[in-house]
Amino acid sequence: MKLIGMLDSPYVRRVAISLQRMGIAHGHESVSVFRHFEAFSAINPLVKAPTLICDDGGILMDSQLILDYAEALVTPEQRLVPATPEARLAVLRLTGIALVVCEKAVQRYYELQLRPQDKQHQPWIERVTGQLTRALDMLEPAAARVAGSSDQWLTGPALTQADITTAVAWRFARHIGPDAFDPTPYPALAALSARAEALPEFLSTPLE
């Protein structure tokens, strides 16, 4: 299988990190949905990153669905989302919030970078920025509970999809520009990000 997309997409990056962490052999091609539109269209006419070219030659898109498929390929010990309902809910709940950080950061970035300045809509920018910071507000207490610990991640001793998506989301939200939000109220998220970014799977999939 081959993962298609740039690592500066938080969705591509969470998949790349997760596949590595799960030990799933795969290739990766850095094709941009913007700069390589034609090349991307030839792989996936819908031009969505990430796209996974599966071993049967077909494609699968949407990071959450790719990860859902990937979870089915590995042993329970390798999975990043636990099976028991309570533990699974805890991981999915945080992952869902972190995905809002990704989505709102991407929307803010698109509005500011892709639209001509005179067509940018300030109320929309304020709306998505508010949603972005409220999602960070919701994640910070979860990160604070394990701040300073070297053997606990967001939901327990194992690194899960909640940690990967939260760390990737934080890194991407910081990357879109210093004006997006003030990081001062989020020391625990910054610390969680630093811990995660030091892992081999993160180091080998740098955002830039």
Ligand SMILES: N[C@@H](CCC(=O)N[C@@H](CS)C(=O)NCC(=O)O)C(=O)O
């Ligand atoms: N929910 C999707 C979002 C993926 C997404 O929006 N990717 C962006 C790149 S960061 C993209 O494909 N943009 C091009 C477009 O939407 O036309 C996922 O989790 O994969």
